[in-house]
Amino acid sequence: MAKTGDKSGGSGKKGLKRKAATEEPQEAAVAEDGATESGVQPPRAAAFPPGFSISEIKNKQRRHLMFTRWKQQQRKEKLAAKKKLKKEREALGDKAPPKPVPKTIDNQRVYDETTVDPNDEEVAYDEATDEFASYFNRQTSPKILITTSDRPHGRTVRLCEQLSTVIPNSHVYYRRGLALKKIIPQCISRDFTDLIVINEDRKTPNGLILSHLPNGPTAHFKMSSVRLRKEIKRRGKDPTEHIPEIILNNFTTRLGHSIGRMFASLFPHNPQFIGRQVATFHNQRDYIFFRFHRYIFKSEKKVGIQELGPRFTLKLRSLQKGTFDSKYGEYEWVHK
Amino acid sequence: MQSDDVIWDTLGNKQFCSFKIRTKTQGFCRNEYSLTGLCNRSSCPLANSQYATIKEEKGQCYLYMKVIERAAFPRRLWERVRLHKNYEKALEQIDENLIYWPRFIRHKCKQRFTKITQYLIRIRKLTLKRQRKLVPLSKKVERREKRREEKALIAAQLDNAIEKELLERLKKDTYGDIYNFPIHAFDKALEQQEAESDSSDAEEKDEEDDEEEVGKREFVEDDEVDESDISDFEDMDKLDASSDEDEDDKSSSEEEDKALDAQHKGKTPLKGPLRRKRAYVEIEYEQETEPVDKAKTT
Numbered sequence: 001m002a003k004t005g006d007k008s009g010g011s012g013k014k015g016l017k018r019k020a021a022t023e024e025p026q027e028a029a030v031a032e033d034g035a036t037e038s039g040v041q042p043p044r045a046a047a048f049p050p051g052f053s054i055s056e057i058k059n060k061q062r063r064h065l066m067f068t069r070w071k072q073q074q075r076k077e078k079l080a081a082k083k084k085l086k087k088e089r090e091a092l093g094d095k096a097p098p099k100p101v102p103k104t105i106d107n108q109r110v111y112d113e114t115t116v117d118p119n120d121e122e123v124a125y126d127e128a129t130d131e132f133a134s135y136f137n138r139q140t141s142p143k144i145l146i147t148t149s150d151r152p153h154g155r156t157v158r159l160c161e162q163l164s165t166v167i168p169n170s171h172v173y174y175r176r177g178l179a180l181k182k183i184i185p186q187c188i189s190r191d192f193t194d195l196i197v198i199n200e201d202r203k204t205p206n207g208l209i210l211s212h213l214p215n216g217p218t219a220h221f222k223m224s225s226v227r228l229r230k231e232i233k234r235r236g237k238d239p240t241e242h243i244p245e246i247i248l249n250n251f252t253t254r255l256g257h258s259i260g261r262m263f264a265s266l267f268p269h270n271p272q273f274i275g276r277q278v279a280t281f282h283n284q285r286d287y288i289f290f291r292f293h294r295y296i297f298k299s300e301k302k303v304g305i306q307e308l309g310p311r312f313t314l315k316l317r318s319l320q321k322g323t324f325d326s327k328y329g330e331y332e333w334v335h336k
Numbered sequence: 337m338q339s340d341d342v343i344w345d346t347l348g349n350k351q352f353c354s355f356k357i358r359t360k361t362q363g364f365c366r367n368e369y370s371l372t373g374l375c376n377r378s379s380c381p382l383a384n385s386q387y388a389t390i391k392e393e394k395g396q397c398y399l400y401m402k403v404i405e406r407a408a409f410p411r412r413l414w415e416r417v418r419l420h421k422n423y424e425k426a427l428e429q430i431d432e433n434l435i436y437w438p439r440f441i442r443h444k445c446k447q448r449f450t451k452i453t454q455y456l457i458r459i460r461k462l463t464l465k466r467q468r469k470l471v472p473l474s475k476k477v478e479r480r481e482k483r484r485e486e487k488a489l490i491a492a493q494l495d496n497a498i499e500k501e502l503l504e505r506l507k508k509d510t511y512g513d514i515y516n517f518p519i520h521a522f523d524k525a526l527e528q529q530e531a532e533s534d535s536s537d538a539e540e541k542d543e544e545d546d547e548e549e550v551g552k553r554e555f556v557e558d559d560e561v562d563e564s565d566i567s568d569f570e571d572m573d574k575l576d577a578s579s580d581e582d583e584d585d586k587s588s589s590e591e592e593d594k595a596l597d598a599q600h601k602g603k604t605p606l607k608g609p610l611r612r613k614r615a616y617v618e619i620e621y622e623q624e625t626e627p628v629d630k631a632k633t634t
Contacts, residue, residue: 106491150468179466224485247501273511278502284492287485291494295502300517303502305495313485 105285114253127261131216135193135265142266144170144194145187150177153203158228160198162310166279166292167266168243170196180324188213194266195324198223208314210262211324217332218324219262221288221314228310236294236306242275243268244292250283255333259288259316277308288314338407344383348375353382369400369414371444378440388434388441390419390448397426397452399433399445423453 054070057063089096101107116123127133134140144167146160152174164170175183180197187195192213199207205226211218229235246267251260263281276296282289292309321330347353355367356375363375369389372379381387385404390397399417406413417433419426427446434442506515 104491177465224482245505247498249497249501273514278498280494280498282492282494282497285484285488287488289489289492289494291498293498295498297502297506297515297517300506300515301503303499303506305498305502313489315481315485 112253114255116252116254116257123257130258130261131212131214132261132265135269136261138269140193141268142169142193143191144196144266145192146170146172146196146198147175147183148197148205149199150175152198152200155203155226155228156198156200156205159205159226159310159312162229163196163198165239166244166309168241168268184211184213184323197324205312209324210266212262212265213323215322217258217262218320218322218329219259219316220318220320222317223312223314226310226312229308232307232311234307236308239277239292239294239308240275242272242277243270244275244277244279245271245273247278247280247282249280251281255316255319256283259319278305286315288316290314338385338404340383340385344377344380348377348380348383355382369402371441371448379444386437386441388437388445390430390445390452392452392456395456397449399430401433419449423450426453 054063054066057066127136135142144164146164146167148156148160152160160172164172175197184195194213195209195211197209197211198205199209201207206223208221208223209218210221229238244267246264248260248263251257260281260283267279276294278293278295280289280291280293282291289311290313291307291311293305293307295303295305297303315335316333317335318331319333321332348356353375355365355370357364357366364373365375365380367381368391369381369387370379371381371387371389377383381389381402385407386402388399388401390399392398397419399419401415401417402413403415406415417429419429426449430445430449431442434445505511
């Protein structure tokens with residue numbers, strides 16, 4: 001009862017503090033009451049009993065208050081620790097220990113056993129005998145057919161056009177209700193080496209099927225974040241007819257290696273460096289980012305790049321051994 | 337007793353019929369035995385005791401008939417006749433079964449049967465063509481993948497990666513002679529100079545041996561003083577440093593650079609050997625970058 005009298009007398013915050021104090025055991029409460037009565041609000045020297053946690057306070061407002069106060073304290077401590085560390089580093093100067101490397105997903109990842117070692121004999125033998133061997137031996141040069149699913153809308157059509165300017169020696173044909181299984185033999189007879197089908201859903205392209213033609217693997221990707229040329233900020237002028245270079249980043253595992261070779265076989269093997277255009281397929285955490293840039297060497301340590309063509313990200317959904325056959329195909333890898 | 341007019345007066349026209357749907361212009365009949373789909377006096381299955389319909393089940397067409405004699409037996413009310421798969425024969429069957437029936441019902445039955453066969457043909461044709469398979473997307477999975485893609489994009493640091501790769505390719509000399517940066521020229525020149533000095537040392541040693549064997553006296557210059565070598569290399573380093581700074585700061589002028597390059601490519605790769613053989617004065621050269629393909633950018 002005496003306590004309630006105190007509460008009614010006090011100001012808002014003080015009253016709250018006293019209320020909070022009542023949560024704790026009596027001795028601590030009495031001491032703090034004495035402190036607050038002196039008129040100064042001392043810093044909370046937490047005299048909580050062990051086993052007490054802020055989350056056990058039933059009242060939401062009080063709980064929130066205690067929590068914010070605790071958070072502020074934590075922040076102060078953290079800042080103080082940082083400052084101290086910085087001072088120590090400066091004091092040591094050159095002898096300071098190297099800065100600790102922050103942990104990221106990429107450097108904490110479990111080592112994948114299927115990583116391809118470039119000097120491996122088996123890998124070299126596989127490469128010499130797989131479906132892309134003829135491309136890498138310069139026996140065939142790529143000829144690409146780009147098409148869409150039925151009744152494409154504007155975005156998809158424009159993406160196909162822009163893709164055909166990026167990939168040299170490619171042709172766009174519209175699908176007018178033809179079945180893929182019927183298109184493929186025709187393509188083979190006309191010497192196409194690759195078939196790209198852009199799947200569309202609700203007026204946006206959302207899938208890409210890449211099929212290497214004579215009897216090569218078929219990869220099905222989910223396509224997202226498609227940006228057409230006019231949507232790219234600070235872009236350069238349209239790409240020229242020069243054959244671009246290719247950059248394939250982070251295709252390390254066996255699966256990645258075969259997909260990387262698939263991408264490489266889309267472009268002719270003799271890039272024209274005069275054109276200074278580069279197409280990049282960068283694999284990061286299983287997302288393949290495609291970019292198309294024009295570069296210029298300002299000095300031997302600095303290069304400037306300017307984004308040109310369309311950009312999109314792909315995520316592999318399935319890799320199939322033969323050409324496109326969704327029912328009876330033999331799947332090498334399927335995303336679960 | 338079954339009186340059609342009474343039924344129609346109550347249901348069709350004025351009061352509530354649970355099969356009737358009204359729109360602003362038309363009334364429709366939702367009854368499954370309705371011949372046309374409209375709510376009319378002549379096509380209401382409830383208000384006509386003699387009625388017939390065509391119904392289709394799983395690709396098979398049936399003719400359903402109702403007569404007033406069976407109005408008391410709801411279980412046996414509708415008589416069902418399976419129609420022939422052949423269109424003409426089925427029409428004959430309809431005629432045969434509905435002989436002496438009112439013209440309206442006969443006509444409407446045949447019309448309905450025609451429409452049904454047409455859409456069945458269309459179904460069969462469409463199933464042969466490619467069918468669009470709808471794959472359900474899990475919203476949770478989509479959201480998760482979108483977020484992961486954003487994070488992967490940030491982690492990828494694409495621009496830096498591409499620039500690094502391009503610079504590496506430049507260092508490895510995949511671009512050949514297209515780009516000509518002075519540091520590269522110096523490095524090449526250094527290597528060349530070392531090679532030359534090795535070969536020239538070997539040659540001179542041979543010559544000296546021969547001459548000494550002959551016994552001639554000759555005053556030979558002192559080429560291989562270490563100090564001059566060291567001083568030369570020190571100057572080389574200084575020049576490299578200054579050239580770096582100049583490249584970074586100053587703009588390019590083609591002529592000077594080409595002249596320098598010509599000097600480099602021409603007779604002596606370096607000023608080093610030159611300096612060694614003659615008295616020299618230290619001169620600072622300004623190295624300026626070649627504007628690579630400035631004219632070529634469009």
